[in-house]
Amino acid sequence: MCTSIPNQKPDTTANMMKKLLCSLLRCTLVQIHCLFDYIVTLIFSFYYWGKANKVPPVDDDLLLDSAIVLAEKIRNKKVSSEHVVTTFINRCKQVNGLLNVIVDERYDEAIEEAKEVDRLLARSTDINTLKATKPFLGVPFTTKESNEAKGLLHSMATVARKGYRSKEDATVVASVKSSGAILIAKTNIPELNQWVESRNIIYGQSNNPYNTTRTVGGSSGGDAAITAACGVPFALGSDIGGSIRMPAFFNGVFGFKPSENTTPLKGVGMRDVDFTSTMAEAGPICKCADDLIPLLKIIVSKTESRLKLDSPVDLKKLHIFYQESSGDLRISMINAEMRDVFMKAVDYFRDLTGSAQKIKLPGSEYSFRLWRYWMTREGVDFKSDITNRTSRTSATAEIKKLLTRNSNITLAALLKIIDEDFFPKDKKHWAEEVTNNMREYLLEKLGDNGVFFFPSSPFPASYHNSYFLRPYNFGYWALMNVLRLPTCQIPLGLDSEGLPVGIQVVAAPYQDHLCIAVAKELEKSFGGWVPPSIK
Numbered sequence: 001m002c003t004s005i006p007n008q009k010p011d012t013t014a015n016m017m018k019k020l021l022c023s024l025l026r027c028t029l030v031q032i033h034c035l036f037d038y039i040v041t042l043i044f045s046f047y048y049w050g051k052a053n054k055v056p057p058v059d060d061d062l063l064l065d066s067a068i069v070l071a072e073k074i075r076n077k078k079v080s081s082e083h084v085v086t087t088f089i090n091r092c093k094q095v096n097g098l099l100n101v102i103v104d105e106r107y108d109e110a111i112e113e114a115k116e117v118d119r120l121l122a123r124s125t126d127i128n129t130l131k132a133t134k135p136f137l138g139v140p141f142t143t144k145e146s147n148e149a150k151g152l153l154h155s156m157a158t159v160a161r162k163g164y165r166s167k168e169d170a171t172v173v174a175s176v177k178s179s180g181a182i183l184i185a186k187t188n189i190p191e192l193n194q195w196v197e198s199r200n201i202i203y204g205q206s207n208n209p210y211n212t213t214r215t216v217g218g219s220s221g222g223d224a225a226i227t228a229a230c231g232v233p234f235a236l237g238s239d240i241g242g243s244i245r246m247p248a249f250f251n252g253v254f255g256f257k258p259s260e261n262t263t264p265l266k267g268v269g270m271r272d273v274d275f276t277s278t279m280a281e282a283g284p285i286c287k288c289a290d291d292l293i294p295l296l297k298i299i300v301s302k303t304e305s306r307l308k309l310d311s312p313v314d315l316k317k318l319h320i321f322y323q324e325s326s327g328d329l330r331i332s333m334i335n336a337e338m339r340d341v342f343m344k345a346v347d348y349f350r351d352l353t354g355s356a357q358k359i360k361l362p363g364s365e366y367s368f369r370l371w372r373y374w375m376t377r378e379g380v381d382f383k384s385d386i387t388n389r390t391s392r393t394s395a396t397a398e399i400k401k402l403l404t405r406n407s408n409i410t411l412a413a414l415l416k417i418i419d420e421d422f423f424p425k426d427k428k429h430w431a432e433e434v435t436n437n438m439r440e441y442l443l444e445k446l447g448d449n450g451v452f453f454f455p456s457s458p459f460p461a462s463y464h465n466s467y468f469l470r471p472y473n474f475g476y477w478a479l480m481n482v483l484r485l486p487t488c489q490i491p492l493g494l495d496s497e498g499l500p501v502g503i504q505v506v507a508a509p510y511q512d513h514l515c516i517a518v519a520k521e522l523e524k525s526f527g528g529w530v531p532p533s534i535k
């Protein structure tokens, strides 16, 4: 509304008055939003008073190792794969009662596979070849329920598919398995992956390992929580609207969304072919930045030549850009601690490189609307998928079922269907033009040696269900799906309430290695992932 006043118009008095009124109105709206957020937090904190818990500290330091360190130890027979896999499985069993993140498991089969790895290693003479062909040999991992894995549940957390088991692996799950990694379990998601909290009718609600009154985020919520709780060294997620980076942030671990069209999507969600024009990518979630490149190489195996994952990065020569707020009025204001840690990260890189330029992406204030528009171009039919593609539901039908107590979908899914049926759509021309202009603007700045620091979220993981009152707050992540740029979610330690904080770092297409180089440096100077509890 206000922002549509063209800047070029001469500043007549009338224009200036209009601008002044607009900024006054904006200020008032921001203040009202802040007050609203304050009251929401207050009410929820009363409700959850005294109910908080967190996961116990680990009793075996092996659980703290990165995936590549574990792989190295297994290869050099310092420790057997059987021991590693068993230790992680025991940790999963120890924390899952509290977290409710594991929704299906193959523990016995995984231990058998680990023994097979140990036998293979016992008779191998050429460890270097094994390292090249199977870099994660014997290392356990999880993947979200929505990524197909042969024999395991793939209900998409929707009642109409309850009990459905995959007949084959998603391409990307198969790639990770062929790197030698051992799948031990599948983890919780929102219904059809379409909400910011991992809660559904089939598996219930997942809890944050740092504070069980808080959400794990979505949709790779179970993956990020079990990684942060040391139940696995890494997990395989997918991201169409922040689904890797949001839970990575809420659970204080690294999450990476690769460049567009670099990851195979067959078997990710209900896609039965590889989508090419999409905001979605598969990607890794892990505790240690050193794991990102090796994991990414596996995940993008067919397109790796487009990326420059082995190119060295001279951090001192990077061009740094940043923006402190998207300006989207739907989204809560960024709280003081988040802003503080954001500016510390920017300042750290300002010192390192000699400069950091503040920019404003033209159109970032429409982050949610743009994402909502691009979701309509995905070729995914939510209203059909939720019936397991046997028919197509509608808002009217679902509201009727709700009133007659016959509903078997989540509130989040109902709201999505209501939004599809009853709320006006944005114009194609408008949305595509704003997106293209914004992308061009940012790519022109970034070139092939720039990174963009962008906030992750207004605040750390909030109380369960409070997101129904803040449904747009994932816009900071979603904007990077709209722009289809490689983006790393980087943990920067904990806030005063003991909840993880962090930042997003973005690069131009195929410059994924720049984000990851920054992630490694920030991990070194800010501490990266911090365990939920320390002995």
Ligand SMILES: *[C@@H]1O[C@H](CO)[C@@H](O)[C@H](O)[C@H]1NC(C)=O
Pocket: 045, 052, 053, 054, 210, 211, 212, 213, 497, 498
């Ligand atoms: C969880 O959060 C609440 C509210 O911020 C806090 O009072 C409580 O101490 C936290 N619990 C843990 C285990 O950190």
Ligand SMILES: *[C@@H]1O[C@H](CO)[C@@H](O)[C@H](O)[C@H]1NC(C)=O
Pocket: 160, 161, 162, 163, 164, 165, 388
């Ligand atoms: C859901 O769809 C799949 C694939 O078409 C089918 O095999 C399955 O039987 C359906 N129903 C359930 C409950 O899984």
Ligand SMILES: *[C@@H]1O[C@H](CO)[C@@H](O)[C@H](O)[C@H]1NC(C)=O
Pocket: 159, 160, 387, 408
């Ligand atoms: C859920 O709703 C669908 C659509 O009405 C119906 O076909 C299905 O039988 C219901 N499933 C259960 C388990 O209630």
